[in-house]
Amino acid sequence: MARTGFCDSKPLLDLHMKERRLSAQTTEGVIMGFHEDNRMGSAADECVAAPPALLYPHSLQGLPSLQTLVPSLLRHEVETALEKLSLIWDRPYAWDMFLDMMRTQTQTPLSNADLPHYFTNAARAILVDWIIQVHELMQFQEETLYLAIHLLNRSLRQLKVSTANLQLLGMVCLFIAAKKEESLLPEVSGLCSLMDHAYAKHQLLRMERKVLCTLKFDLSHCPALHFLLIFASVARCSAMVVWMARYLLELSLLEGQCVVFLPVQLAGAALCLARRVLQEPPTPEGEAAWCLASSIHVGSETALLRIMQILASAAAEAHETCATFIKFSSPETMHVSRHPGLKNTVALLGVCS
């Protein structure tokens, strides 16, 4: 059976037993006990897919609240994460907003990874790498980059662009993303000079109209990065794990095969892989929090594993000329891209297909 890398079942089941003994006493204690219990239960469910009857002791069966506690705990944790990350202003709307994020990401799906025949994945990677460099140079927000690549992915499939104009298309996607997300905008003339004046200003503006019309001004996008930060916060991941996951997630932008996956899946896979690579010693609290966070991914284990494989080989092959590699080799990002563990990650994932 394909293991998904969510957690190791053995210590968790042990933990499950230990926690259960604690549940009882006061009303509050009982509720807390159920939280813990159920958290373990759902985690164990994912890991070993054992029949629920084996996991829930008979004494606890038939308590209706048990089934509802995991969602409510998850909800509470997600709301807290959104608040901590300043992604919301009003806590009462937090859960609605999260549900909306989950729904929005499925609105503009790309059904396949096929590119127009004249455009290869290698060429796409070069273009994305260049966009990442320009993005870095402009000191834009991270969200702008994720939106720009999202717009590029959709434009490439809906718009007829000659090979000569691909760079222009990439720049325009970044420019439109900046108009949506940034408070300070670069001048069009500045953008043209970044392209060695290969295109005139009016060509860039014409491409802007063309892209906006083709996409019908649909610019809403839920960046995978937001999901990553939410999950990392729920799962109490260390700073190192988060930076590693962010590095891997940014590498996913360069991979043409990744465009068919949902942002929530890309974020989940990047975090899973980051944990695998770093192999931090597990703590009971950390494992429990991780299992709660990963309960969001129940049912998409296959997709996650596939993404992890793609990202593992991307990370193993990333070299010093890659903009993302350079960006994440800095001290501020804890030098994650230089981590030796990345070189043998593919082997780490085992022989699963």
Next chain:
Amino acid sequence: MAHCTSLQYEPVAEIGGGAYGTVYKARDTESGKFVALKNVRVQTDQNGLPVSTVREVALLRRLEQFDHPNLVRLMDVCATQRSDQETKVTLVFEHVDQDLKTYLDRAPAPGLSPDRVKDLMRQLLCGLAFLHSNHVMHRDLKPENILVTSQGQVKLADFGLAKIYSCHMALTPVVVTLWYRPPEVLLQSTYATPVDIWSTGCIFAEMFRRKPLFCGESEMDQLGKIFEVIGLPPEEEWPAGVTVTRKNFAPVKSRPITDFVPEINEQGAKLLLQMLTFDPLKRISALNALDHPYFHDEETSTLTNSSSQAVEKCSRK
């Protein structure tokens, strides 16, 4: 697709001047259906489409994804260059034949039944609550841009356009009706989503009266007519920093709202007064209005009436 206006949509007729430019009825040659084309001319500089236009249109598209039953569908958008300084943004909306104005005009003699009014109001408030919860103000709500389908479904139109227009529209002298404007707009004070509730109150009254409630001819006249009904507000409610002072108006007392809207029931009258509250901060919100006892009777009375249920109820329609 990039040439959506010229090829895909054949203009059929001009359907109204509109405050912000001409609106055309057109036929979508792909689906055969009728659409309403609204052109917005925006000033552009060397940096292309203004940020505000990009964001506002993107917001409209975002709202579209929710497929709200009480908002008119935005089917397509495109931008075409007119000159170096001007770009035309064409918004393609679904076309609904009838607006609330004609619907009221066409209603046979005693007017709409109280239940019909209640249903229309509930739908109108649902659309509005949805817009407000997404930080969108309508700002120009009036019977002409509230559409009513042949099945009696209410659909708000022209929402969110005020912002797109006002920021970058190529100026044209337009006369905008004052009749649905709240006091804070007439006084040029700050305003927010409560503006739409005021307009909704005016429209609520009009559904019973079949003629507008306040027909002012100028800003001052409009304010005077409002105070004749709700009374001159106390000094402490008068907004700070506005040029028009309270002393300009006669110290009139409020009169029973039923003098002006005799057909309205007791709960309806209470709700109407909460909508026509001078102080925007004290005015009822769309969500709370849906939870008002006015909407509680008949089939809904068996449910515990929470606003979310009310929203759910009407969004299922």
